[in-house]
Amino acid sequence: MSGDSSVGGRASSSGAAPAPMPKFAVAARGALADTALRRDLRAVTGELRRRREAAVGELGDWEELREAGRAIRDETLLNLDAHLERLEKSVTEAGGTVHWAADAAEAARLVTGLVTATGHGEAVTAAVPAAREIGLYEALAEAGVTAHPTDLAELVARLDGGPAPADPAPPAFHRDRARLRELFVRALPDAPPDLPDDPAALAAAARAHLRRRLLSARVAVCGADFMVADTGTLVLLESEGNGRAAVTLPGTLICVAGIDAVVPTWDDLEVLLQLLPRSATGDRMSPCVSTWTGVTPGDGPSELHLVLLDNGRSAALADEAGRAALRCVRCSACAHVCPVYERTGGEPYGPRGGGPIGAVLTPLVEGVEDAARASLPYASTLCGACADVCPVKIDIPDLLVRLRGRVVESRRRRPVPTPELLMMRSAAWTMADRGRYEAALRSGARWARLLSRGGRIRRLPGLLGKWTDARDLPAPPVHSFRAWWRARPRHGGDR
Amino acid sequence: MRVALFVACFNDALFPGTGRAVTALLERLGHEVVFPPDQTCCGQMHWTTGYRREAADLARRFARVFRDYDAVVTPAASCAATVRASYARIARADGDDDLARAAEGLAVHELSEFLVDVLGVTDVGAYFPHRVAYHPTCHSLRTLELGDRPLRLLRAVKGLELVDMPAAEECCGFGGTFAMKNADVSVAMVADKVRHVRSTGADVLCAADNACLAHIGGALSRLRGGVRVMHLAEILAATGSPAAAVRA
Amino acid sequence: MSSRERILRRVREALGEERGTSVDVPRRYRRRLTAAEAATRADVIALFTERVADHRATVRHTGADDLATSIAAALWAREARRVVAPADLPFGWLAELDGVQAVADTGLTDLDTLAAVDGVVTGCAVAIARTGTIVLDGGRAQGRRLLSLVPDYHLCVVHADQIVGTVPEAVARLRPDRPLTWISGPCAAGGPEARRVEGGQGPRALEVLVVED
Numbered sequence: 004m005s006g007d008s009s010v011g012g013r014a015s016s017s018g019a020a021p022a023p024m025p026k027f028a029v030a031a032r033g034a035l036a037d038t039a040l041r042r043d044l045r046a047v048t049g050e051l052r053r054r055r056e057a058a059v060g061e062l063g064d065w066e067e068l069r070e071a072g073r074a075i076r077d078e079t080l081l082n083l084d085a086h087l088e089r090l091e092k093s094v095t096e097a098g099g100t101v102h103w104a105a106d107a108a109e110a111a112r113l114v115t116g117l118v119t120a121t122g123h124g125e126a127v128t129a130a131v132p133a134a135r136e137i138g139l140y141e142a143l144a145e146a147g148v149t150a151h152p153t154d155l156a157e158l159v160a161r162l163d164g165g166p167a168p169a170d171p172a173p174p175a176f177h178r179d180r181a182r183l184r185e186l187f188v189r190a191l192p193d194a195p196p197d198l199p200d201d202p203a204a205l206a207a208a209a210r211a212h213l214r215r216r217l218l219s220a221r222v223a224v225c226g227a228d229f230m231v232a233d234t235g236t237l238v239l240l241e242s243e244g245n246g247r248a249a250v251t252l253p254g255t256l257i258c259v260a261g262i263d264a265v266v267p268t269w270d271d272l273e274v275l276l277q278l279l280p281r282s283a284t285g286d287r288m289s290p291c292v293s294t295w296t297g298v299t300p301g302d303g304p305s306e307l308h309l310v311l312l313d314n315g316r317s318a319a320l321a322d323e324a325g326r327a328a329l330r331c332v333r334c335s336a337c338a339h340v341c342p343v344y345e346r347t348g349g350e351p352y353g354p355r356g357g358g359p360i361g362a363v364l365t366p367l368v369e370g371v372e373d374a375a376r377a378s379l380p381y382a383s384t385l386c387g388a389c390a391d392v393c394p395v396k397i398d399i400p401d402l403l404v405r406l407r408g409r410v411v412e413s414r415r416r417r418p419v420p421t422p423e424l425l426m427m428r429s430a431a432w433t434m435a436d437r438g439r440y441e442a443a444l445r446s447g448a449r450w451a452r453l454l455s456r457g458g459r460i461r462r463l464p465g466l467l468g469k470w471t472d473a474r475d476l477p478a479p480p481v482h483s484f485r486a487w488w489r490a491r492p493r494h495g496g497d498r
Numbered sequence: 499m500r501v502a503l504f505v506a507c508f509n510d511a512l513f514p515g516t517g518r519a520v521t522a523l524l525e526r527l528g529h530e531v532v533f534p535p536d537q538t539c540c541g542q543m544h545w546t547t548g549y550r551r552e553a554a555d556l557a558r559r560f561a562r563v564f565r566d567y568d569a570v571v572t573p574a575a576s577c578a579a580t581v582r583a584s585y586a587r588i589a590r591a592d593g594d595d596d597l598a599r600a601a602e603g604l605a606v607h608e609l610s611e612f613l614v615d616v617l618g619v620t621d622v623g624a625y626f627p628h629r630v631a632y633h634p635t636c637h638s639l640r641t642l643e644l645g646d647r648p649l650r651l652l653r654a655v656k657g658l659e660l661v662d663m664p665a666a667e668e669c670c671g672f673g674g675t676f677a678m679k680n681a682d683v684s685v686a687m688v689a690d691k692v693r694h695v696r697s698t699g700a701d702v703l704c705a706a707d708n709a710c711l712a713h714i715g716g717a718l719s720r721l722r723g724g725v726r727v728m729h730l731a732e733i734l735a736a737t738g739s740p741a742a743a744v745r746a
Numbered sequence: 747m748s749s750r751e752r753i754l755r756r757v758r759e760a761l762g763e764e765r766g767t768s769v770d771v772p773r774r775y776r777r778r779l780t781a782a783e784a785a786t787r788a789d790v791i792a793l794f795t796e797r798v799a800d801h802r803a804t805v806r807h808t809g810a811d812d813l814a815t816s817i818a819a820a821l822w823a824r825e826a827r828r829v830v831a832p833a834d835l836p837f838g839w840l841a842e843l844d845g846v847q848a849v850a851d852t853g854l855t856d857l858d859t860l861a862a863v864d865g866v867v868t869g870c871a872v873a874i875a876r877t878g879t880i881v882l883d884g885g886r887a888q889g890r891r892l893l894s895l896v897p898d899y900h901l902c903v904v905h906a907d908q909i910v911g912t913v914p915e916a917v918a919r920l921r922p923d924r925p926l927t928w929i930s931g932p933c934a935a936g937g938p939e940a941r942r943v944e945g946g947q948g949p950r951a952l953e954v955l956v957v958e959d
Contacts, residue, residue, distance in 0.1 A: 028680045028683070035686055070772050071774075078769035081766070081767045082766060084765070085766075087754065103752075105753055210946070218861060242946065243947060244947030252895070262753065270918075271771075273777075273914035274775065276913050277775075287877040291948065294922070294926040295925045296923050301890065302890040302891055313749075320757060342668055378679075381675070385636070386673070387640035388668075388669070408550045410548050411547070411549055411550070423547075427544060428552065431544060434556055435538070461720075469677070470681070473688075474716030476512075477513075477715070479511055479512050484505050484514035484516075486514075488517075
């Protein structure tokens with residue numbers, strides 16, 4: 004699925020430091036200042052929410068499906084080693100070859116090696132959520148292989164000279180048409196110079212270009228949403244049809260998927276093929292679903308390679324939080340309902356993917372030592388909308404709170420306490436004793452009255468200034484509630 | 499019935515009118531209200547920011563202060579949610595089985611739950627002749643699952659005109675320390691909330707939690723929005739007679 | 747140690763004592779359509795028709811005796827001159843073609859030839875009413891996957907008894923060892939509806955002929 008919450012691992016092997024990135028609050032500024040992007044994000048997420056709601060609402064057994072989905076994923080993860088071995092056996096028996104990649108670098112090396120071994124200098128890619136995680140395009144380029152992305156979002160990013168997009172959401176043809184027309188005329192091979200800028204014409208130009216690429220492709224690299232252990236079947240859901248073409252037309256197919264994409268049995272698809280499309284795009288079924296098992300003589304590729312990618316996923320299995328997070332089926336429904344994501348998009352969450360589950364998975368897999376990763380679990384108001392929609396019932400707010408705990412524990416070990424730690428400790432110390440608490444109430448009220456004008460506080464010093472940059476605070480009253488209570492005639496004293 | 503009031507620390511300090519309103523309301527309905535003076539904070543801020551140990555200490559304290567009461571009522575929905583949904587998790591994170599048991603024994607009710615479910619009343623005899631919009635805060639909506647209880651209470655208030663608000667169920671962007679840590683996103687969220695509030699033409703925005711109301715109210719006030727924010731308890735306590743006015 | 751061994755070892759170590767815990771999957775969801783969705787066989791077919799049409803595909807109904815005429819009419823309406831069909835397409839289906847050349851896929855190797863035809867006629871393996879989906883499995887009257895992928899127009903014949911109500915019913919009927927293509931409307935470029943424009947890969951036009959006896 005074109006979900007943007009792909010599970011990620013360390014960028015390179017042997018625990019090298021994760022790539023530098025800015026803290027969420029800093030990274031979000033660009034998106035917040037871009038009014039066109041915000042309008043677009045709001046329109047798209049709003050529509051996806053409405054579609055999802057309608058698609059889910061028309062089923063009378065959604066909760067039962069979620070329960071089953073959750074159990075299927077739990078079963079998968081608690082027996083992951085056995086399911087992977089079974090998958091390997093089934094795929095091999097069906098004529099495919101299974102490769103294991105312990106980290107991103109190994110995956111990139113494997114894929115590159117498999118492509119170059121065919122003797123072709125080109126490969127098309129389609130629906131590879133792990134591409135960014137493993138540095139696929141960089142590795143192929145280095146080996147002299149020309150890669151042709153066939154997802155529209157990636158095609159546009161590539162023509163633009165940019166990296167693979169954080170949100171593989173397709174380009175908004177109707178909203179962005181002037182820019183797209185200019186881009187296509189300039190960079191899309193064979194685009195006519197008099198290309199009109201209506202959405203249909205733009206889509207047709209992109210389609211024609213991609214169709215030529217796909218029809219002449221000899222090697223394809225694709226992803227898989229699910230890998231069925233007992234049959235060796237690989238499953239790919241998509242909207243654009245390029246995945247369907249990529250798994251059908253070229254002679255060699257290389258499929259890259261995380262080890263967590265395995266599911267135990269064929270029958271499990273009766274649940275997952277209901278949960279995923281309705282959650283992801285609000286479709287009753289994705290426009291194209293392809294399933295293939297090994298190779299089929301006379302139909303489709305004659306060579307199938309499956310690259311199983313670990314890259315930090317196995318380590319995440321070590322605790323309950325990680326096992327819950329890895330249930331994720333990459334539908335992105337949590338992102339589409341997230342009020343934070345709606346305003347920032349996926350980019351500030353870093354290269355592993357955005358939205359609430361991205362804010363969980365990135366720090367979970369990459370650790371919380373650096374400030375950027377540590378900022379991700381805090382990129383949420385814990386409003387809980389994500390947990391309500393998750394098709395496999397991941398309690399994302401709970402995981403975010405647990406990761407916040409992990410961040411704080413790691414900071415406690417540092418020799419110099421953070422200002423926040425000092426503040427939180429002192430608050431807890433104050434609250435632990437009635438006398439201290441009441442004294443704080445009195446002195447707080449005194450200070451606040453000094454800062455207030457006309458019953459409102461418009462500017463606070465220090466950290467709290469972040470609040471008053473845009474919001475007033477009511478000036479605290481002269482008497483706290485407990486002061487009033489004590490002074491009541493009927494209930495004088497403590498009771 | 500004898501009811502222990504947990505007013506919540508920020509209401510104690512910043513919004514004493516809400517505590518007074520709960521007291522007035524419950525006494526008007528014929529119940530005895532007590533205020534255990536050792537109460538401080540439920541530990542929500544510490545827990546949600548990641549300070550497990552401090553949260554566990556405060557949770558133990560809360561459980562000690564309120565364990566002997568058959569009914570604890572609070573006007574702070576997010577604090578009720580913390581006690582009900584998070585204490586078990588806090589206990590687990592801290593490896594404290596006693597706390598887990600103690601938390602299970604606590605009878606903490608958010609005000610509208612207490613009125614509708616425990617006391618079985620929806621018409622509390624209030625009079626409040628204003629146009630009111632209701633913001634179902636995230637904890638009210640998703641953790642406590644208050645549903646339409648607050649709305650049923652509001653609809654029974656004489657003179658009150660309840661108006662629908664667009665995107666009412668969307669978070670206001672407060673999120674505790676989120677409002678400071680991600681201030682820009684938080685402000686972008688509350689700006690949309692304020693827009694929706696003003697689109698209703700309401701003169702009062704009401705919720706079951708003063709934390710969110712302080713956030714939305716702070717933005718409304720900065721924009722001179724002309725809309726007051728009021729806690730549900732304050733509307734339900736209002737009877738129209740100046741003597742019963744509870745807002746300072 | 748190979749990466750295979752390393753990964754499996756890491757998984758086992760991470761899972762620790764939890765490893766091997768088997769989880770019962772509660773399958774309390776519905777396997778069949780509810781009476782409200784479809785009480786009779788006719789309702790199932792009506793639901794399928796409605797849901798296929800939701801995908802911006804064309805659906806027509808015909809009787810077994812009129813199938814050949816209906817296929818011919820559909821192709822004439824598109825002004826198709828040359829269509830391709832699987833080698834095992836029932837002979838009678840194309841019996842009424844007049845002025846339309848039908849090419850049987852007997853080792854057609856040139857993709858450019860295939861790309862130049864005006865359409866493809868196939869049957870299907872299973873169709874799903876609730877989702878408006880047709881599933882091709884390469885079996886009888888369906889041919890290789892590329893046949894129904896490359897031409898711009900796909901005319902798919904669905905026999906009423908091939909229509910099941912739900913995804914679970916379809917999964918139970920389908921064989922995992924065959925290459926399956928589940929088609930729910932023409933592939934589209936773009937994500938959700940408002941951004942979706944015609945022009946994904948695969949046929950841009952899908953027409954479904956439901957054969958009822």
